[in-house]
Amino acid sequence: MTTELLSFSFLLLLLLLLLLITPLFSTSFTMSGFTIQLIHKDSLLHPTTNLSTPHLTRLLAKASHSLSRSQALSSPSTILSPVIPHNADHLMKFSIGTPPVPVLAVMDTGSDLTWLRCLPCSDCLTRSVHLFNPFLSSTYQSLPPNSPKCKQFDPNTSPYTPTCSYKYCYGDGSFSSGFLSTETFTFESTKGEPISIPEITFGCGHNNSPSFDAELFGLAGLGGMSYSLISQLSPETGKRFSYCLSPFQDNTSTSFMSFGDKAKVTGKNVVSTPLVAKEDKTFYFVTLEGISVGGRMVDARGTGEGNMFIDSGTTVSLIDSEVFEKLGDLITEVVRLDWKMDAGNTFKCYETRRRELFPDITFHFAGGADVVLEPLNAFTEPSEDGLVCLAMQATNGTAIFGNMAQQNLHIGYDIVGRNVAFAATKCAELGKQL
Numbered sequence: 138m139t140t141e142l143l144s145f146s147f148l149l150l151l152l153l154l155l156l157l158i159t160p161l162f163s164t165s166f167t168m169s170g171f172t173i174q175l176i177h178k179d180s181l182l183h184p185t186t187n188l189s190t191p192h193l194t195r196l197l198a199k200a201s202h203s204l205s206r207s208q209a210l211s212s213p214s215t216i217l218s219p220v221i222p223h224n225a226d227h228l229m230k231f232s233i234g235t236p237p238v239p240v241l242a243v244m245d246t247g248s249d250l251t252w253l254r255c256l257p258c259s260d261c262l263t264r265s266v267h268l269f270n271p272f273l274s275s276t277y278q279s280l281p282p283n284s285p286k287c288k289q290f291d292p293n294t295s296p297y298t299p300t301c302s303y304k305y306c307y308g309d310g311s312f313s314s315g316f317l318s319t320e321t322f323t324f325e326s327t328k329g330e331p332i333s334i335p336e337i338t339f340g341c342g343h344n345n346s347p348s349f350d351a352e353l354f355g356l357a358g359l360g361g362m363s364y365s366l367i368s369q370l371s372p373e374t375g376k377r378f379s380y381c382l383s384p385f386q387d388n389t390s391t392s393f394m395s396f397g398d399k400a401k402v403t404g405k406n407v408v409s410t411p412l413v414a415k416e417d418k419t420f421y422f423v424t425l426e427g428i429s430v431g432g433r434m435v436d437a438r439g440t441g442e443g444n445m446f447i448d449s450g451t452t453v454s455l456i457d458s459e460v461f462e463k464l465g466d467l468i469t470e471v472v473r474l475d476w477k478m479d480a481g482n483t484f485k486c487y488e489t490r491r492r493e494l495f496p497d498i499t500f501h502f503a504g505g506a507d508v509v510l511e512p513l514n515a516f517t518e519p520s521e522d523g524l525v526c527l528a529m530q531a532t533n534g535t536a537i538f539g540n541m542a543q544q545n546l547h548i549g550y551d552i553v554g555r556n557v558a559f560a561a562t563k564c565a566e567l568g569k570q571l
Contacts, residue, residue, distance in 0.1 A: 170396050170399030171327075172328065172393050172395040172396075174327060174392070174394075175228065175382070176241070176396050177226060177382070177391075178190070184389050190557050202465060218561070227244045228241045228244060228353070231323060233269060233320060235276040237522050240271075240354035241358055242357040245446045246448055247446070248307075248358040248359075248360055248419065249419050250356075250365070252270065252305060252313045253268070253354045255373070256272070260345050266351040276320055279300050279316050280301040280318055282294050282298045282299075284301065288482035290338075301317040301457045302316055302317070310346075311349065311356065313349075314342065314343070315342040315343040315345075317338060318339060319335075319338055322334050334370065338364055359378070360419035360421075361421065361442040367550075374396040375398075376552040377397060377400045377549070379394070379402055379544075379558075380393065381547045381562055381569070382544050383565045387565065390565035392568065393567075395429045402548050407558050408504075409504060409559070410506035411503060412552070412555045413443030421550060422446045423443070424503035424560030425502055425536060426503055431471040435464050435467065437460045444457070445537065446538070447543075447548070448538065449538050449540050450540070452540055452541050453529060453539050454539040454542045455531075455532040455539070456530070458531040458532060461531035461532075463487050468496070472496070476489075484517070484526035485526065486524040489523070491519070492519060492525050494512075498514075498515045506557075514541060514543070528541050545561065546559055
């Protein structure tokens with residue numbers, strides 16, 4: 138009897154001990170989520186910042202890349218992302234491997250594959266670049282060609298090859314190629330301990346376009362495909378993420394990105410619109426019903442359901458050409474100034490040095506989601522030529538809600554609930570609270 142009592146007491150003690158230590162080993166972010174910082178290309182924290190170039194000049198350099206992304210959706214390629222990584226705006230900072238190696242990767246909601254430069258690296262022979270050495274990590278594993286994760290990326294992979302190879306192409310002709318592998322990713326949360334997640338699939342890039350910045354390791358794909366980083370984090374985050382982009386001209390503030398429960402967009406001014414399912418599962422499509430200025434609206438419903446996608450990797454917003462022309466006429470009537478093209482014949486501009494005189498522009502999305510763009514979001518800073526330009530362009534391709542329009546908006550993606558939420562927010566202040 139004494140032995141049975143001792144055994145029972147021991148089991149009870151063991152159970153209590155397990156209950157006490159389980160929270161220590163379970164990932165607390167599964168309940169509350171976590172937040173990381175984002176670094177903008179014009180931030181003083183960015184390794185390639187060059188603020189000596191005028192804002193409009195930098196924007197002109199990105200304009201053609203925005204159009205490339207809009208038009209690339211009509212490409213017949215099955216593995217093609219129209220992002221232009223070496224001109225992208227925001228970087229994610231995380232670590233990879235064991236021991237962890239800090240990396241900077243382009244944040245992009247318009248592509249899926251996460252890839253990093255890896256040793257050996259054929260495009261690194263003539264210059265010094267940042268890269269990951271998989272031979273120094275105890276948790277690195279290359280994927281076999283017959284593995285489910287390899288088939289998930291490319292169902293046509295030959296089972297007779299020794300490894301699961303990949304080649305991922307972009308809209309400007311750049312690419313990354315190498316081997317699909319798994320590694321431990323560690324995220325530096327703004328609050329609390331680092332969060333490590335094992336066996337994340339990524340591309341170990343051994344041959345990449347030289348056009349990618351040498352200071353960057355690669356790209357973090359946050360699109361909707363099953364092998365994207367967001368999809369792979371879904372067991373811990375519920376496939377929910379958000380970000381809030383601080384004004385680009387504020388080069389001392391950081392933006393942020395949240396996952397899981399912390400990604401919920403809350404407050405009285407929150408509006409949401411449904412995500413529209415399409416054959417191309419990478420992009421986050423929504424329906425733009427109209428754009429209004431000064432109480433008058435241009436109808437955009439003629440372009441159909443799911444006529445725009447929200448993209449963190451495109452700077453300038455792209456608007457259907459017919460809608461864009463009518464929008465330009467409305468703005469001209471409100472500001473009572475004649476527009477002229479900039480020197481690059483790219484943007485509609487006005488001769489004034491006061492951006493704050495320009496009107497708010499409201500994007501009306503399906504479901505009653507009226508998103509107000511202040512002059513900060515919709516117009517450029519005054520240029521050296523005394524011009525203020527509309528930071529939007531006409532397109533005959535797919536319309537894009539670009540990241541300049543997203544400044545000081547907390548934008549939350551609920552992939553399971555199939556909606557996107559918006560809330561006007563001072564992102565730099567909100568980031569300090571998360």
